[in-house]
Amino acid sequence: MSHTWFWNLIxxxxxxxxxxxxxxxxxxxxxxxxxxxxxxxHIFKKTIDKHTGDAISVDDFRAIYRALVHRPEFEELFKAYxxxxxxxxxxxxxxxxxxxxxxxxxxxTTALEIIMKYEPIDEVRKKRQMSFEGFIRYMNSEECSxxxxxxxxxxxxxxxxxxxxxxxxxxxxxxxSDQLMGPSHLWGxxxxxxxxxxxxxxxxxxxxxxxxxxxxxxxLTSKIPFRSVIHVIDKYAFMSSxxxxxxxxxxxxxxxxxxxxxxxxxxxxxxxxxxxPIGGEVDIARLPSPEALKFKVLIKNKKVGTLEASLxxxxxxCHGQMEELSDSDFQSDDEDSDDMLPLQRSRSPTKRKGDPxxxxxxxKKTRVKKVKIALALSDLVVYTKSRKFVSFxxxxxHQKCYENNSIGESVARKLVRTSAKEFISHTTRFITRIYPxxxxxxxxxxxxxxxxxxxxxxxxxxxxxxxxxxxxxDGKFLDNGxxxxxxxxxxxxDRNTTFTPRNVGAHxxxxxxxxxxxxxxxxxxxxxxxTNKADPMVQIEIYGVPEDQARKKSSVxxxxxxxxxxxxxxxxxxxVPELAMIRFCVxxxxxxxxxxxLGQYTLPVMSLNTGYRNIxxxxxxxxxxxxxxxxxxxxxx
Numbered sequence: 001m002s003h004t005w006f007w008n009l010i011x012x013x014x015x016x017x018x019x020x021x022x023x024x025x026x027x028x029x030x031x032x033x034x035x036x037x038x039x040x041x042h043i044f045k046k047t048i049d050k051h052t053g054d055a056i057s058v059d060d061f062r063a064i065y066r067a068l069v070h071r072p073e074f075e076e077l078f079k080a081y082x083x084x085x086x087x088x089x090x091x092x093x094x095x096x097x098x099x100x101x102x103x104x105x106x107x108x109t110t111a112l113e114i115i116m117k118y119e120p121i122d123e124v125r126k127k128r129q130m131s132f133e134g135f136i137r138y139m140n141s142e143e144c145s146x147x148x149x150x151x152x153x154x155x156x157x158x159x160x161x162x163x164x165x166x167x168x169x170x171x172x173x174x175x176x177s178d179q180l181m182g183p184s185h186l187w188g189x190x191x192x193x194x195x196x197x198x199x200x201x202x203x204x205x206x207x208x209x210x211x212x213x214x215x216x217x218x219x220l221t222s223k224i225p226f227r228s229v230i231h232v233i234d235k236y237a238f239m240s241s242x243x244x245x246x247x248x249x250x251x252x253x254x255x256x257x258x259x260x261x262x263x264x265x266x267x268x269x270x271x272x273x274x275x276x277p278i279g280g281e282v283d284i285a286r287l288p289s290p291e292a293l294k295f296k297v298l299i300k301n302k303k304v305g306t307l308e309a310s311l312x313x314x315x316x317x318c319h320g321q322m323e324e325l326s327d328s329d330f331q332s333d334d335e336d337s338d339d340m341l342p343l344q345r346s347r348s349p350t351k352r353k354g355d356p357x358x359x360x361x362x363x364k365k366t367r368v369k370k371v372k373i374a375l376a377l378s379d380l381v382v383y384t385k386s387r388k389f390v391s392f393x394x395x396x397x398h399q400k401c402y403e404n405n406s407i408g409e410s411v412a413r414k415l416v417r418t419s420a421k422e423f424i425s426h427t428t429r430f431i432t433r434i435y436p437x438x439x440x441x442x443x444x445x446x447x448x449x450x451x452x453x454x455x456x457x458x459x460x461x462x463x464x465x466x467x468x469x470x471x472x473x474d475g476k477f478l479d480n481g482x483x484x485x486x487x488x489x490x491x492x493x494d495r496n497t498t499f500t501p502r503n504v505g506a507h508x509x510x511x512x513x514x515x516x517x518x519x520x521x522x523x524x525x526x527x528x529x530x531t532n533k534a535d536p537m538v539q540i541e542i543y544g545v546p547e548d549q550a551r552k553k554s555s556v557x558x559x560x561x562x563x564x565x566x567x568x569x570x571x572x573x574x575x576v577p578e579l580a581m582i583r584f585c586v587x588x589x590x591x592x593x594x595x596x597x598l599g600q601y602t603l604p605v606m607s608l609n610t611g612y613r614n615i616x617x618x619x620x621x622x623x624x625x626x627x628x629x630x631x632x633x634x635x636x637x
Contacts, residue, residue, distance in 0.1 A: 001131065005120065005122075005133070007058075010027060017055070018057050019056060021041075024044060025040065028040070028065070036532075039525075039532045039627075040064075041531075042531050043064050043068065048060075071136070071563070071631075074136055077096070077135075077612065081095060088129060093111040094108060100611050100612055101609075115130050117138075118137040119131065119137075139614065140614060145609065146609055147607055151478070154480055154483050155480065156480045158291040158485065159289045161286050161289060162287040162383065162431060162457075166459075167198050168195070168198050168477045169457075169458035170197045170200055171463075172443070173189055173463065174202065174214050175464060184222045184223060186224060186228060186229065189232045189236070193240060194239060196240040198243060200245070200247055202226070202247055203250040204226055204253050204257075204261060206253050207225065212253050217252055226260075226264060227268070230265060234268050234272065237297060241485075243290040243294060243484060244290060244293035246299075246300050246458075247299055248433065249261075255322040258374035258377040261377055262377040274297065274299075275380050276310075277307060277311075282308045284383070284401060288383065298382065300381070301377065301378070301386055303373075303378045304323040304325055307402075321376075322372050323375065323378070324371065325373055382402070384431065387399060387403040387404065387405055389405035392422040395429075396429075403430065404430055406434075406435055408436075409436055412434050416451070416453075416501070429495065432456045432457060432458065433458035435460045436460070440462075443464060444462070445462055445465055445467065446469065447469055447543075448469060448473055448476075449543045449579075453544070454492075455492035461473050472583070474618075479606075489578035491507040502547075511605070512636060513574060514571050514634075514635045515570045515572075515633070516569045517540075517566045517567075517632050518565070518633060519563060519566065520538075520557075520629070521563060521628065521629050522563075523564065524561065524628055525561045526561070526588040532561055533560070535556050535590075536564050536587070536588060536598065538554040538587075539552070539584075541583040542582055544575075545575065547575055556589045561598075581605065583601070584601045584602075586598040599618060600617065601616055601630075609634060611635075613631075614630070615630040615632060617630070
């Protein structure tokens with residue numbers, strides 16, 4: 001049957017005789033077979049080397065097809081459940097699903113649906129059976145991915161207050177290169193929004209002709225009009241996610257140009273812009289939920305006066321009206337600051353020589369910086385008012401639930417080290433944004449995990465900079481349908497929590513995880529290989545609370561990127577799986593001290609599927625490598 005099916009599929013292409021390289025490629029594409037061109041070239045060359053001429057026969061094509069598609073590790077599984085080595089009846093497929101894939105809820109309907117979806121041979125499908133061809137297609141499908149299919153959709157409770165979620169956040173979104181001389185570009189906003197990012201940063205400065213501009217102030221980065229940025233945001237805001245989008249304004253404009261900004265936001269975003277509390281409530285005791293704010297754009301900026309005053313002014317024309325704020329009233333995310341705790345800003349003077357007990361002379365009064373805020377812009381701030389971070393205690397006593405802080409990574413790291421309990425208590429109440437320190441001129445990123453561990457909602461990264469930190473970000477927000485909001489674990493939402501990353505205590509729900517790395521398929525060849533070769537090895541890394549951090553390495557398989565076989569088992573004990581991320585990284589061993597990155601895949605530990613699973617691979621540029629994958633058996637309890 002499979003011979004007849006195969007022949008019917010390809011006979012038209014062989015009508016005029018043998019086919020060449022291009023024809024072979026076209027035929028594979030017509031059959032919807034994904035292949036890496038380097039591997040295909042190598043297999044094709046090996047085939048034609050056996051005889052003269054550049055064309056191949058039907059038998060040659062069948063051999064090429066099998067080399068690319070028929071994997072011995074799949075065949076082994078198929079034969080273990082097949083009654084005759086050729087066919088898998090629906091009952092046997094169901095046994096495979098329950099016993100090997102741990103799909104305990106699977107029934108005859110599940111098996112039948114899989115057969116109907118993946119079996120390409122009509123006669124086999126009609127008999128409610130599966131051929132090896134169908135089994136291969138099923139094993140290579142999304143259903144057999146390591147990432148849980150339920151987690152590809154929005155499955156979490158979206159009715160909790162905003163501060164109960166991790167929110168996908170970008171830093172200096174307008175930059176597509178470094179912080180000093182790189183270009184500012186609208187693509188920064190488009191690409192972040194298409195990735196599901198829900199908090200964008202806009203650095204606004206006065207421009208010519210009363211038109212505000214966006215760029216990294218006091219640097220040579222290029223400038224783009226604020227108006228154009230808002231047009232792009234209007235177009236792409238809800239393409240990848242329906243949940244609220246926060247625009248974090250780093251505002252350096254004069255009141256006059258702030259009014260232009262307010263006007264742009266209102267006229268371009270229209271009904272999408274949230275400019276008053278839901279239901280007109282002015283006494284906000286808790287933040288609304290992502291569900292309640294669907295399709296809304298929120299402005300995060302300094303605000304003068306109360307929400308009540310803003311509402312009373314709604315019908316009035318505020319043009320030309322502004323108020324002054326001292327810098328102790330608002331939060332600046334300006335990375336020109338030295339990223340010190342506000343209380344440590346003033347240097348303690350050195351004591352006079354010879355008198356170690358001398359009292360500290362009185363400090364000069366520091367000049368309080370006054371900032372002018374246009375009421376028209378201030379009034380657009382509702383649930384995301386920027387407030388200067390002084391201390392956790394100060395916030396507890398004075399901060400409202402709709403006021404949020406931005407803390408530089410160095411200060412935040414110190415606080416994680418010295419006051420983790422208070423930090424977590426703070427993030428159960430207030431949205432906290434972390435941003436990279438100003439000295440990261442090349443737009444490098446910090447490890448976001450340490451700030452997720454203490455419940456920080458907006459851990460802002462430079463989306464334009466690729467690497468393990470951004471891979472963790474992408475992996476974390478694959479969860480919950482990629483909507484940019486992930487519900488924090490209960491112990492990071494409970495205001496009376498006793499959890500800290502270094503003392504997980506009763507919040508530990510240990511998971512014993514076992515991964516049998518079986519094989520790789522069509523891995524990218526090494527850049528140093530003239531053909532399709534690499535010496536691949538796989539690193540499996542766990543990111544999470546400090547005691548869960550782990551890294552294990554496979555052996556190196558020499559000169560085989562097409563179908564390396566490992567069959568190695570790795571075990572991990574994870575104390576806090578709700579916060580843990582797992583990263584599979586494939587590298588080519590160039591020398592004993594140097595490896596070349598080939599591909600990776602990162603996902604939350606709680607999104608792991610059990611059983612025999614394919615692990616897709618993503619390139620350094622963040623693009624899915626269509627034909628490359630790892631194959632593993634996953635099991636945990």
